[in-house]
Amino acid sequence: MTEKKYSKILIANRGEIACRIIRTARRMGISCVCVYSDADINSVHIRQADESRHIGPSPSCLSYLNIDKICEVAVETGAQAVHPGYGFLAENPDFPRALQKHNIDFIGPSAETIEVTANKITAKEAARKAGVNVVPGYMGKISDTAHAAQVAEEIGFPVMLKAASGGGGKGMRIVYSKKEIELAFTSATNEAEKSFKDGSIFIEKYIELPRHIEIQIIADKYGNVVCLGERECSVQRNNQKIIEETPSPFISEKVRREMYAQCVSLAKQVGYFSAGTVEFVVDKDQNFYFLEVNTRLQVEHPVTEFVTGIDIVEEMIRTSCGEKLRFSQDDIKLTGSAVESRICAEDPSKKFFPSSGRIKYYDKPNENSYVRIDDGVAAGSEISMFYDSMIAKVITYGKDRIEAISRMQKALSECYIEGVTNNIEFLESIFHHPNFIAAKLHTRFIPDHYPGGFHGDFVTEEYIKMFIFASLYVHLENEEKYHNQPVDGIFIVVVNDNEYSVNAKYQDNTLTTIYNHNTYSVSGKWKSSHKLLNIMINDDADVTLKVEKQGSKYFIKHSGMKAECCALEPHVAELSKLMLNNEAEGVLVDAIKSPISGLLVKLHVNVGDQVEVGQPLFVVEAMKMENIICAEMTMVIKNISVQEGKNIQIGDVILGLLS
Known part of the structure; x- marks a missing residue:
């Protein structure tokens, strides 16, 4: 196999990950072409790129998911390869196949490998063949709600409905009883279809209070596979990671080596090359079960880079060029500890509903040898309802976990964003929580410790x-x-x-x-x-x-x-003290307003309905997620102000109530 050298690549993504790829490519002497939609016309990644091209309207299906348009831009600009980042087309096998027709490399695994491993159903089949532990479940495609209910009862509640394609918590629902199946199946299917153009859903047993631990792998085209340590990703909201760290404070060296062996076996089974992540759920006894393979760069890759000293984006580019890995498993030493926080445009006091708008002020800590900021925004940047809610990532390093956490506490205190509701204070709360500091973690950490959302901690x-x-x-x-x-x-x-x-x-x-x-x-x-x-x-x-x-x-x-x-x-x-208090004693609720901006995709009520607490009212799609708005009190629907399929803004009246 002949080695190549890229002089120009196209980045088929946006925001912070596009900026992060530019940083490594530029250090390697590679110029970068970036693409952008209408919503991103003034984005930071466009200003940082050597060249940029407009690829379509704001909805991702008309721009960042438009394979033909991205291929056209790659050919026009003379890009020799395309880096997909994460999300969008990163795990779509049709993308590298389309690029191949134009003799353009895809910086990632082969289309055939993606086809097997990016689909969670075929990935589990491959894992079984490779001798990897798997979670019990039904790996076939679930055809409808009745089928989902039947399979769930056979497996035994609770179960997890999961999108067969993609990840990032989209198309994923935990179901505890038969009555929850219909809404969960419909919502998960819709979300999967809109995010990945594949509404396929499968079901597996939900392991309660597990840890979510993943192994970072890097492999070349010659069959060499190296594991770069694990990442603990157990702190999640709405099945999406929000804090990650490495090494895990939980698993033993023995278990780590067992996970390594299974990851290497699976990689060889599917002919894997490039960077990838094998994800596991781990129970309280350190028994681990395969979840999925992410055939791409992970959001949380910086923590691994801190403790290994390896630039994962650089290694992806090198292996794509046909280079052999420059290190073996014995060369990998995990030194110190690193943690990452995802700063997101969302409201932790309102079920983490996404927020959108323009950033008025943006301040962040200075970067140094132990603080890293990955972002793609600045004061004046628009946080769009069309894309993911993540604004930036804060990553800190220390000689041990406690030092890394201490530095994160300080770094977050120096992060300030105004203009868009965000989760910075919530992240600060978690990093000061005694159970987090004591590493008492599991995937229900947030629901258990913040059951009503985050409204500010008690002032000591x-x-x-x-x-x-x-x-x-x-x-x-x-x-x-x-x-x-x-x-x-x-x-x-x-x-x-x-x-x-x-x-x-x-x-x-x-x-x-x-x-x-x-x-x-x-x-x-x-x-x-x-x-x-x-x-x-x-x-x-x-x-x-x-x-x-x-x-x-x-x-x-x-x-x-x-x-x-x-x-x-x-x-x-x-x-x-003598001043009159003019605050109202109470507020009469006569309408339900939307807590977020987005597309009203579903109404669950009709005029005249008597609604109970917790009953679904309507569904708003925002930032690629379906958000179910439920009743917070008993009510009777007087009128409906907005019909399905309409775009709505935060504060718009959706339902009128009888007083």
Whole structure:
């Protein structure tokens, strides 16, 4: 086999993964062609590319999933190969076949391998042949709801309905009883069809409270297969990963080696080359069962790159060119620990419904040898309802898991996004959760610890003190600027309706205060248009807090906690108690509004229906996911304002209710 050298590649993707591929390709001396849809005309990946081409309207089926158009652009620009990134066409065997007709390489495995392994049904058949442990289930295509109910009862509830093609949590539903089958089957099938152009569904036994652990493999075209360690991906919401780490704090070296052996056997069975990931569920006794093969680069690949020192994108390009692997299994040393957070445009307080809109402010920590940011956005970027909700990834490294987590805590505190609802504070909460720190993980970690969603953690005594210092610092800094002289005296600091009397002085950018009979010196520094405040307490504790000023109040967030604060002089505090509270005692609900923007794909109610709590009302498709909106109270439907098939915006009235 003759080795090649690419001078130009096309990236058939968008956002952060396109930017990440550009970074490696440019270091290798390869120029990059990027493609974009109407929604992405001002995207960061277009600005970073050497060349860019428009490929169609915003819906992915008319642009990023348009094989003929992407092939046409690849030919026109003289690209010698195409990197698919993840999602979209990355696991569609028709794509490399189409490229092959134009003598253009696909940077990934062969079409034949993808056909076998990217489809979860045929992948399980191949896994069995390779001697890999598999989860019990029905591997044939489920034809309809009745068939799904029959198979589920034969296997025994709970079961998992899964899309045969694709991944990323799309087309996946956990079903605990027969009455849930119809809605789950319809929704999963629709989601799979829209995301992967394949609505095929299969069913397998759902292993309760498992860990989700995957092995990263890299293989060349000569039969050499190397495993690059495992990743723990158990912290998920809506069956989608949100935090990943390596190495797993759970599995033993013995089990790791057993998983390696099965992965190599499977790779050889299907003739695998390029990067890929073999995913497993692992029970409490470290018994592991094959889930699927992802025949592409994974979102979470950076954690593996941190602990192995291997650039996985570079190795994909090299193996595509026909190079042999430059290392063997014995050369792979897992050094230290790395964790990754996915920052997503979603609302953790509302079932993680996706959010869209324009980013007004965007701030992030500085990158260094132990902090990495993979993103494809900037202030002014539009988060579109047409694509995945992920905005950026934060990855941190440490000599061990605790150090990596500590660095993640600090990095997340320095991340600020305004304009789009996001999950940064929720991620901070998880990384401070004692069970996460203790590695007590499983795939129901979020549903179990945040059953009602995330609404902010309880503010502890330690953080009350920090919020007091931040409130005083901001208030007295403004006072000094106004009076042009030092400010000192007794102040009343209110933190979430609790009052604290504090003696404080502000001079020369330093707050000196006495709290609980201890003296503290607090210096501060602003960044991001006065949205992030970094304070140093007694030249020791270095903390970054998010501060939003509204009138005389400060809304402060840190470590998943938030507080409404203000600092007042004593006489002002007394007068404020006499102010009338004009807040309404209650709100009469006479309509149901959409909590997200998207396409209204299904109405589950009619005029006159009596609806109970938890009953499905309607389904909104947004960011390639179907979101089922359920009743939160007993109600009677008076009228329906929007019909199926219409685009709706957040806040639009969908249903009128009888009062």
